[in-house]
Amino acid sequence: MFDIQEIRSQFTILNREVNGKPLVYLDNAATSQKPDSVLKVWNDYYTELNANVHRGIHTLSQLATEEMELSRRKIQKFINAKHDFEVIFTKGTTEGLNLIAYILTQKLKKDDEIIISYLEHHSNIVPWQLLCERTGAKLRVIPIDENGILQLDYLDDFLSEKTKIVSVNQVSNALGIVNPIEEIIAKTRKNSNAYIVIDGAQSAPHFEIDVQQMDCDFFVFSGHKMYAPMGTGILYGKQEILEELPPFHGGGEMIATCSFDGTTYAGLPFKYEAGTPNVGGNIALGAAVDFIESTGRQNIQNHENALLDYAQRQLLELENIKIYGEKAKRTGVVSFNLEGVGISSDVGMILDKMGIAVRTGHHCTQPIMDFFNIAGTVRASFAVYNTFEEIDSLVEGVKKAQRMLS
Known part of the structure; x- marks a missing residue:
């Protein structure tokens, strides 16, 4: 039973006025408002559980770790990842895309090609431009027509043995256009061995995501656009790919052993989660998934x-x-x-x-x-x-x- 008034009652901020008028909030593609249930989970972490994760034997650390790993499993189910360790906590879509572009540097050489589309957010353009600058690779862009629809005949022409990465969004943040990523992925798999990256920042809040059925190599999205706190996000990557590629950040948590003679790296997901994470935010991201699923x-x-x-x-x-x-x-x-x-x-x-x-x-x-x-x-x-x-x-x-x- 879908009850819009009951749903609205879960968002305290919707009761406020702006300029003496009831708030009409229609900027959800930038960031969504947060239900009280998510805010309570975030607040409860800082008032009842606040401790670092994976590093302590004391009770609070153990409880915080359990809650954050439970959130990881909720997100695994939410996107239908095969393993929970394929789910990497990030600060958001932008960090996820930059992470991927950095760790793929060694896979590209001069005159290799990266394909994106005209419909991309700057965060799915600039990291690839930087990767081209590092490697000498070239960027190719799928054009759009007067309706904003991708012209996939150009993708057919672009794909070749030189294609190393194809990165497109599932939904355009500027226009709301839903791109035919199933067709894009099928064409890419047929005509190249490229890594496939999907920007899900504008799709994860709106409809069901199944990364296994999609058969993408990477999928990234932000928590703050799907009722979770800012500074939260997810990078999904296939196990075999993430295990092969190098780390992104170096520091605590991502090591197996560390000495002045050399360092070995932790297994997934910790290899890509250096430093203290946004524990409260990551736990609250799981609560946002609960809200979406219950709705x-x-x-x-x-x-x-x-x-x-x-x-x-x-x-x-x-x-x-x-x-x-x-x-x-x-x-x-x-x-x-x-x-x-x-x-x-x-x-x-x-x-x-x-x-x-x-x-x-x-x-x-x-x-x-x-x-x-x-x-x-x-x-x-x-x-x-x-x-x-x-x-x-x-x-x-x-x-x-x-x-x-x-």
Whole structure:
């Protein structure tokens, strides 16, 4: 039974006002709000369990370790990883992608090729550019059409024995477009031996993830976009690949033995978890998984898709509205501009005065904005606690912006 008011009651922050108006929070692609159950778990760690993990025989250390490893197992199940030690705790998607790009350095040489797409967040562009600078490899980019849809015929042309990495997002943060990663992975497996990296920052909060069925080599996502604290994230990697590749950071926890003559490295997952982790955050990430599972991933997906459909229909009834990616398969995001009226930040400021939080600008996807020859968009992005009434408020706010800016 999906009860939107019961769900909203679990998020205390939704009761607050902004500029004297009830908060309408539509910036979930940037970060989601956190349910009270997640905040309680985070707080309980610091008030009842606070200790370092894996390093102490005393009670608090043992209890903290048990809770963090329980969270790892919850996440393993959440993404259907084969082993819990294939689940690496990180600070977020950006760190995960940089980690992968660093440890793959030794696998590339001059004139090898890395394939990404036009729809990537900067965090899935810049690490690969840096890798190209280190190795002499070349970057190739799958283009998009006027609807923001990837042109996969180019992928067929790009793939060769030179292809060493293919890295794409499952869902575009700027446009909400759902990319056909199953087809991308199948084409890559057929035509190259490349490592396949999937950026799941915008997909993990919205629908079911199965990394074994997907058959990717790496999958990364952030906790803070799926109801968990900031500074949390996950890197999934296949066991045989992670065991073969070198560490990322050196320090405590990631060693088996250490002497001045040399060091040997710990087994997975600790090989990639140097230093003191974000224990409270990692435990709370497990609580966020509990919230998603108890709400039901299909319920979340159905509700958010209904919000998106409603928002798009209502906005398109207005004059001079341009929705980017309108004809593409999308989830969770409507990205638009008022044609001939102001700039996206002007619209965002007017909406903010009405208590409506949206994101404006280039959304860390400047190549997409360059493709459409715009500086940025207004992006409204949805979570399970948003309502149709909030969409109505957004539409009324856009109408007001049109009147004020015309």
